[in-house]
Amino acid sequence: MLRSFQLICKAPSLVCPRCQRFTFPHKFIGLIIPNSHYSAAKLPAKKSHAADFQLRQGFERRQLKSYDPIRPVSDILLQSLNRRHADSFAVPAGNPSFSLATPLAEVSTTDLVCAIYTPPTDEVAKTAHLKDIEQLLVKRLYRMSLALMLQACHGFYIQGFTFRQFLSQMFGVIDEMFDELTPSPGEVSQLFLYIFIHGNAPAMLFHKVEEYLLTNLDKFHVNDLGVICVGFFRGNSRLSSQDLLDAIAKKLLRDLESLEPFLLLDFVKMFRHASYIKASFYEQLGDQLVQSKFLSNYNTINPIMHIAFTFASIPVNHTQLFEGLFSRAEKILTQQRNIRTKDISKFVWACGTLQFQPEGWETRYKQLMECFEARHNSRNFPESLAELLMGLVYLAVFPERLLQECLSPEIANRLLQSGSDKEKSIQLLLLNETVKMECPDYKGCLLSEDHLTVLMQHPSVSRDLETELQTRTGLLAVLTSLEHCLGSEKVHCCYPLLHFKTAVIELQHCTEHGFISFTSPAARQLAQSAWLRREFTQRAITDQLYSALTKPQPANVALEQPVNNPVPSFVTRLAILVSSNSQYALNDNTHMLGHLRTMKRQLGKAGYTVLQISPTDALQLELASHEERCRFLSQRLSSALQADIMLS
Numbered sequence: 001m002l003r004s005f006q007l008i009c010k011a012p013s014l015v016c017p018r019c020q021r022f023t024f025p026h027k028f029i030g031l032i033i034p035n036s037h038y039s040a041a042k043l044p045a046k047k048s049h050a051a052d053f054q055l056r057q058g059f060e061r062r063q064l065k066s067y068d069p070i071r072p073v074s075d076i077l078l079q080s081l082n083r084r085h086a087d088s089f090a091v092p093a094g095n096p097s098f099s100l101a102t103p104l105a106e107v108s109t110t111d112l113v114c115a116i117y118t119p120p121t122d123e124v125a126k127t128a129h130l131k132d133i134e135q136l137l138v139k140r141l142y143r144m145s146l147a148l149m150l151q152a153c154h155g156f157y158i159q160g161f162t163f164r165q166f167l168s169q170m171f172g173v174i175d176e177m178f179d180e181l182t183p184s185p186g187e188v189s190q191l192f193l194y195i196f197i198h199g200n201a202p203a204m205l206f207h208k209v210e211e212y213l214l215t216n217l218d219k220f221h222v223n224d225l226g227v228i229c230v231g232f233f234r235g236n237s238r239l240s241s242q243d244l245l246d247a248i249a250k251k252l253l254r255d256l257e258s259l260e261p262f263l264l265l266d267f268v269k270m271f272r273h274a275s276y277i278k279a280s281f282y283e284q285l286g287d288q289l290v291q292s293k294f295l296s297n298y299n300t301i302n303p304i305m306h307i308a309f310t311f312a313s314i315p316v317n318h319t320q321l322f323e324g325l326f327s328r329a330e331k332i333l334t335q336q337r338n339i340r341t342k343d344i345s346k347f348v349w350a351c352g353t354l355q356f357q358p359e360g361w362e363t364r365y366k367q368l369m370e371c372f373e374a375r376h377n378s379r380n381f382p383e384s385l386a387e388l389l390m391g392l393v394y395l396a397v398f399p400e401r402l403l404q405e406c407l408s409p410e411i412a413n414r415l416l417q418s419g420s421d422k423e424k425s426i427q428l429l430l431l432n433e434t435v436k437m438e439c440p441d442y443k444g445c446l447l448s449e450d451h452l453t454v455l456m457q458h459p460s461v462s463r464d465l466e467t468e469l470q471t472r473t474g475l476l477a478v479l480t481s482l483e484h485c486l487g488s489e490k491v492h493c494c495y496p497l498l499h500f501k502t503a504v505i506e507l508q509h510c511t512e513h514g515f516i517s518f519t520s521p522a523a524r525q526l527a528q529s530a531w532l533r534r535e536f537t538q539r540a541i542t543d544q545l546y547s548a549l550t551k552p553q554p555a556n557v558a559l560e561q562p563v564n565n566p567v568p569s570f571v572t573r574l575a576i577l578v579s580s581n582s583q584y585a586l587n588d589n590t591h592m593l594g595h596l597r598t599m600k601r602q603l604g605k606a607g608y609t610v611l612q613i614s615p616t617d618a619l620q621l622e623l624a625s626h627e628e629r630c631r632f633l634s635q636r637l638s639s640a641l642q643a644d645i646m647l648s
Helices: 006-010 068-084 109-116 123-139 146-158 164-176 185-198 203-219 222-234 242-254 261-273 279-291 301-313 319-335 341-353 361-375 382-394 400-406 409-417 422-438 449-456 465-471 475-486 521-527 538-544 594-605 615-623 626-641
Strands: 492-494 504-510 556-559 569-578 588-592 609-613
Touching: 068 185, 068 222, 109 123, 109 146, 123 146, 123 164, 146 164, 146 185, 164 185, 164 203, 185 203, 185 222, 203 222, 203 242, 222 242, 222 261, 242 261, 242 279, 261 301, 279 301, 279 319, 301 319, 301 341, 319 341, 319 361, 341 361, 341 382, 341 594, 361 382, 382 400, 382 409, 382 422, 382 594, 400 409, 400 422, 409 422, 409 449, 422 449, 422 594, 465 475, 465 492, 475 504, 475 569, 475 615, 475 626, 569 594, 569 626, 588 594, 594 609, 609 615, 609 626, 615 626
Parallel strands: 569 609
Antiparallel strands: 492 504, 504 569, 556 569
């Protein structure tokens, strides 16, 4: 009954021409699961047409002439359901005397569904025949049982017919009559197969199924839940019930041994899409994946990437799991040639975000870069290049050839034109400024002033100090206490790095005079060193930032002294970095993520001594009295400046 997988080989590509990712091999390796990079927040669901869908592997929401591009996934899902619900996929018992010569309008509904399975052999006549049946069945939906609707869907599907109108109308009827139809768990699972195929369904239908799952979850096989998860994900609908998410998580952990490996990806993508951030679940899942050798089931890097990407996005650090993922990815890359560069780049980004540095990590990441370069076409896939470089920058790895390619005018223009993805603007800016700061021998391309102007106008790059002070725990409390003790002229809260949206509190300490005002002669002299940027408008930062970075200078800057004073004074530029929980692993408040570690490293490159306050300390300072904050800050400042500091 199932359509042959040979159809996969006939499809030239699984993607739209604008955003190609790869062409399917003639031997389907499987486990190709929709991509998760685009979240619900980035897709305006209200504007999507009922016939649109988004296959998360390079697809944009658009209408297709057929369902062939998604058959590699839907065929696997159909096989999975058929193993448990074979009776539901049987051809309905129709009238034996029914003939194709009979006018269709006079045929019973059951016989119409039966006729889907026996169309004319001629392709043109077959299409017309199925189209006529579809239009008649649409008019009879209110008189059909849910089982008969699903049998019609199955018949249309195995005939290779695109039945958008029927699915769209059917979902509306099921939404309206959900309780009256009294669906079984198997029927709900099959329904979500066709939601996956179609791409969306009424919002209230998702809500009703969510309520149904809350009371009937124990009746579902774990593999059926995997199909439902992918339906929610493709339909761009988030599971909103925390109780249901907890119950699904427990069932997944309990029944992991029974789970078909490819369906695990649908679970983790659903959890990520629903913003499910229960650290203990991910830790237990990681433990089970390592102990059961579950990862050995995967022969493509796509599932490896999705697991790593989910853990990095939550983020949860699990060193043993990433050891297994990294080793499996290396083995796959040596055995398979037809691999999406997007999978490699997202995997490297995940490793960089979680600061995963296994034994021999520099050599091993270099091998991943070589695999990427051997397969990459930056003109068609610049987003993958930018994502790979972000992961490497987080690890302080700077492949200059790839950086030069990414920052070239052609690729920069392509990335700037991908306005639907705000992350690309942030990534491009960070890569450009990182090259200036950390690659003094770099001679390649940099972003032009026009590019920088466009980037600085992008909403994703804009920064609001007032919002930062109100939302970052402990920042305002520390700033207030320092201003009270030292005076506001000696304390400055700012964004010293153009490409980071985390504000710091800046102080200047002189060995002779202590903390100095930002308007003092010493501070003005320090500003002339081209390291202290006193103009903080976006354009001024763009123009002045890092003008002297080809000659790195220490955090201590010597000031000129009068002739009669041979002992020089030194001024230390101090950046107090109040970090937040979101900059650390969810399950380990000491494990710094790549973005924060990169900022801290680059503050040091820019001449700052960095005093970092952990999220735990920041919360305590938020709740502490002024005197308690002064004692804490005095101790930390004394340690950072190697001087006796006493605030009161």
